[in-house]
Amino acid sequence: MSAATGTLDRRAAVKALLADRGDLLVISGLGSSSYDVFDAGEHSGNFYLWGAMGGAAMVGLGLALAQPKRPVLVVTGDGEQLMGIGSLLTIATKQPGNLSIAVLDNGHFGETGMQPSHSGLGAKLEVIASGAGIGNVSDIADMAGIERFRASLRDLGGGPRLARIRIAAGEVERALPPRDGAYLKNRFRGHLGFKVS
């Protein structure tokens, strides 16, 4: 159980991941992942999920297929990805080279009282992703690994990628992004040059 527990500070890890982001588009999963992405720097190319538990990777897939020339990064947690675990198989069938998934894995359901998750109880998300057919997987436990992953994101032919990022399980102060879904949608589409109808 303790094997899954990491030491990386989630805020520092996500901030490093999004440094010099260029034309990166980011989808963040429900819960702390959305707070982390917001805390790293507000950006109109961010779409924060405040619901849709289990759906972050699939929002990322639909976006990646629609925008094949832009790198797309899904930042989510182990619990959120576990609820949509089948989406890893679906993503693998399409092999979108521009899609990357960063799973912030603290082995717990952090938003709901820190119950141990399947990941904390032994499941290995990067191995599951590999078995699903995602060829480019990594298990990251230090900032050097984060830097290597960040540098790979702009290679549009290298995905799909999944990185399990071992973060510490401690509580972090909340940083709350906007919650209005229609606003976030229109802002994101505006970033890509689509007008509000």
Next chain:
Amino acid sequence: MDQIAAHQDSATSTDWPVAIYRTLKSFGVAQVSYVPDAGHSKLIKLSHADAGIKTTVLTTEEEGVAMVAGAWLGGDRAVLLMQSSGVGNCVNMLSLMASCRFPLLTLVTMRGEWAEFNPWQIPMGRATPQALEIMGTTVLRLENPDDAEEVISAAASLAYDGDQQVAVLISQRMIGRKKWTKETH
């Protein structure tokens, strides 16, 4: 008797999947995702054969709801194909579409209604319209193959121009009786 019924069904319904496909093309649909269903098999084949449509098989229907949202964020119009038994799987994910006013067009082939032989299909089939409506999704019915273009076109306008979530329930009568075995009975 069943053979005659199946023959009549296929005689009247041969081209409705083609009519749906053409209508979706006329609306510029660029992504199709699906959980397979026999009633959708022709449309799925047409979609896979079309290089202008990115076609994705799902492990479960709610994946497709989230995918439609992502497609729209990126400027693609998408359609989700499923059977009525999958509608129940989508209920919470429909919150995403309502909260963000994402367009959703889903085409649902019905089970559990017309000449259903499997009692296990009936509860979800009966609850399908309500399961959609409780989440704010507009429900349209396609009962007659000749109406395919008109109904799909109306649903697509409601979704893509009106920013609504719309489901078209395709009558089991149009799909025909399921042949349970290769022997006639």
